[in-house]
Amino acid sequence: MCRENKESNNLFYTCSLIEHIARKTKNTRKDTVNMLTDKNIEKIYELADVYHCENIDKVTDEFIEKVNMQNGGFDNIGLCKYIVPNYWDIGRVYSRLITRIANEQNKNIIETLFEVYDSWITEYIDDYNTNMYYSNPDYIFESYKTGMLIGE
Numbered sequence: 001m002c003r004e005n006k007e008s009n010n011l012f013y014t015c016s017l018i019e020h021i022a023r024k025t026k027n028t029r030k031d032t033v034n035m036l037t038d039k040n041i042e043k044i045y046e047l048a049d050v051y052h053c054e055n056i057d058k059v060t061d062e063f064i065e066k067v068n069m070q071n072g073g074f075d076n077i078g079l080c081k082y083i084v085p086n087y088w089d090i091g092r093v094y095s096r097l098i099t100r101i102a103n104e105q106n107k108n109i110i111e112t113l114f115e116v117y118d119s120w121i122t123e124y125i126d127d128y129n130t131n132m133y134y135s136n137p138d139y140i141f142e143s144y145k146t147g148m149l150i151g152e
Contacts, residue, residue: 016091027072
């Protein structure tokens, strides 16, 4: 049986909350992460087990208000022609990728989180009209490492 450790669960919740905030404010994931700042992302990560016990809408609203996040014009939900993955699904995609990169490069999780969300791959993961978000985690990881989608 595979069990995830506290750090993995915290990262999963952090990435899912980022996704939830981005959807609510219609900001790109990159912009959302940068508006939240490393201080707030670290707080979310460290207290994820506490925040997870609260309603995610409440936690989302608290962080939007805390950083005075303005609404953007990125609506990947509205543009989706197919079934929209939930924010937990996307949180899982990002958390797996971040964990693999951090482990391989022996880097800090929060630093790696910013690196991934600031990278080219978010454009593909956040386009729900493609198959990227439900692709094999190994494919996403290897594509990230090579700097482009493998096979394209």
